[in-house]
Amino acid sequence: MPSVIVEWAGRCKDASARSELVARIAELGELSHGLIDPPPPLQRFSGVVSGRISITDRAFKTAPALLDRLDSPSEGHHAVESVRLDGVIFQLPDERGLHPTDVSFVFLGIDGDEEVQGVLVHPRDVSEMGYFGTKFHRGDDWVIDSCYLHLRYLFEGWMDRLLGWVKHYYVPDLWYWRHVDFPQYERFAGKDPENAAEREAAFAELKELLEGYGGL
DSSP states (O other): OEEEEEEEEOOOOOOHHHHHHHHHHHHHHHHOOOOOOOSOOOOEEEEEEEEEEEEEEGTTTTTTGGGGEEEEEETTTTEEEEEEEEEEEEEEOOOOOOOOOEEEEEEEETTTTTEEEEEEEEEEEEGGGHHHHHHHTOOOOOOEEEEEEEESHHHHHHHHHEEEEEEEETOOEEEESSSSETTTTTTTTOTTTTOHHHHHHHHHHHHHHHHHTSOO
């Protein structure tokens, strides 16, 4: 069976919900990195990033109308000089090294534009993108892209659970996909999004499955 692509996109305009979610994702990230030898640091963002920044159309998958607020595109990219990024990127452990396993929960904002706030993105430092950075993003410092990763057997079910948990308790606008839209989201049917005990029980299950290396 070939690798599968997991995609997610959405927007959270509630600053307190974004902050709480990032803290919980960082907790999972630290746990995940503890399973990698040697443990890499989390990639954290908190503040304004400036330079030659290219935002892809894909980054606004669930809010394409917001693209009209950016500069005119050039082959699906929009040039900006600065963005606000708040969030964290962590890696899932996979000794096979088949694909990058970066999981991004970073929220994009543009100062002075309240509408473009809280869009989930994957910021990529062009200097670390190797051949693809040189070929497709020459002259850029950062690319703000959509959130996705390739998986093969490991963590497929776990990512379904994680993204369903994020959607149900923090980002109702979240769209996610693995073969189909919203895989395994039915497990949250009938659960109150405001019920902290149920939220924490589901989070504890995510941690337990992660420690067991994937929750396949």
